[in-house]
Amino acid sequence: MQETGTGQEAFPAAGGGDVDVLVIGGGQAGLAAGYYLNRLRRDEASGRSGPAPSFAILHANREPGGAWQDYWASLELFSPAAYSSLPGYQMPAWTGQGNPAAGHVTEYLSRYEARYDLRVYRSVRATAVHAAADGEYITDTTRGRWTSRAVISATGTWNTPYLPQLPGAELFEGRQLHTADYRGADPFAGLNVVVVGGGNSGAQIAADLAPAASVTWVTRKPPRYLPDDVDGRELFRIATRHVRALAAGEPSPGTAASLGDIVAVPPVREARDAGLLQARPMFSRFLPNGVEWENGEQSAADVILWCTGFRPGLAHLQPLSLRTRNGAPATEPPPATRSADSRGLFFLGYGDWCGPASATLIGVGAAARETVAAAASAAAAHPVGSPRP
Ligand code: FAD
Secondary structure, three states: OOOOOOOOOOOOOOOEEEEEEEEEOOOHHHHHHHHHHHHHHHHHHOOOOOOOOOEEEEEOOOOOOHHHHHOOOOOEOOOOHHHOOEOOEOOOOOOOOOOOEHHHHHHHHHHHHHHOOOOEEEOOOEEEEEEOOOOOEEEEEOOEEEEEEEEEEOOOOOOOEOOOOOOOHHHOOOEEEEHHHOOOOHHHOOOEEEEEOOOHHHHHHHHHHOOOOEEEEEOOOOOOEOOOOOOHHHHHHHHHHHHHHHHOOOOOOOOHHHOOOEOOOHHHHHHHHOOOOOEEOOOOEEEOOEEEOOOOOEEEOOEEEEOOOEOOOOHHHHHHOOOEEOOEEOEOOOOOOEEOOOOOEEEOOOOHHHOOOOOOOOOHHHHHHHHHHHHHHHHHOOOOOOOOO
16 A cells, blocks of 8 residues: 555644644655654554644755755765655666666655655744743744754755864865765866865765866875775665664664775775775875875865764754753663753764664664654643643
8 A cells, every 4th residue: 555644634723833842954864753753643543553643844945855956976885775765655766877866865855755744844944942841842943933852853964964173274265175075076077185084075076076187185094995896785684683682781783883884885896996085094284285195295275174073953942951961962761862951852864873863764764753653642641722731
């Protein structure tokens, strides 16, 4: 049977409202949460379970697809389509070469949203989430105010790029950009570009740029490629095995980090094998028109492209004064996504700290299922319309 939305009731008007569970962010993580929230409604409709929580998904973007909309067109997934799916609906086969391109994911997420008739309010940004005295949440947005009994924050990391603060950076007269600014090699044709970062983005962008620009790739440690046959499927399997072992009180059988940092997707493998990905250690200082290396040698640079990662985009949660642990909000499992400071608040999709491989298409489903179950329980303590304690 094709699973689609319930179509039971009208979509509330876009100027705010009152729901049991408010999902903030409509990328892959928010949609996976929507899938399980919708499933609870179908279970209720078919008499398989009791009352399901009402919900809404707020999405700052005008279009579906989350961060995938902004990735560079030549970006290729770590895994084949069959291993890059959200719950319920498999990603359609990719007929191009290699693994699916970013645009295929955007198209898939758009279809996913329509297939399950998810309640996504587009162009609505949550600006501040407050905790009310009675255990409710009040969320201010760019289009009205929402109240809810639980909040699932699924706002991703793409909008909060991390750039290290290095002394002397202001001396550099060229452009400093980040992965989040990269849309393809064309604007860099013929330029001297220093790509900084030894992770997947650094390797993939250095490989993408190499035919067009003069690229110097800089990494803190020598690059560590995962074995060529390790892709997203295997990474997910390793992450799951690790988390299950820890949950069972057993020693970890190891994480993917022990194998390497860079997935050798075909374009990276080709550039590496062609000798185009020769990394060198970090430069020691900026010059107005380039950089200087430890040995005193100087290189011209028009652009420094920082592929130095992202941080969770959590500005909307500032009013809750959440504690942090290892750079992320403190969580208190189960489930792994539950805030330690605010019991009806959950974090979905940001990274391994809120579920194994939960920042990936294949991994976010498991975290979403547990999160929705816990959010529904939290909401059930304060059903809509009932007297509140
Ligand atoms: P996002 O996709 O960022 O979606 C969050 C959405 O929330 C955004 O659209 C944003 O507009 C919205 N939002 C933000 N703040 C607010 C707010 N205050 N109110 C309302 N809405 C808000 N994963 C894989 O599975 N396979 C891969 O091959 C792969 N390759 C990757 C390559 C790169 C270069 C990168 C950066 C990531 C890759 N990933 C891959 C990881 C994965 O795609 C991303 O982590 C994914 O986009 C995360 O989804 P998300 O829903 O958590 O966040």
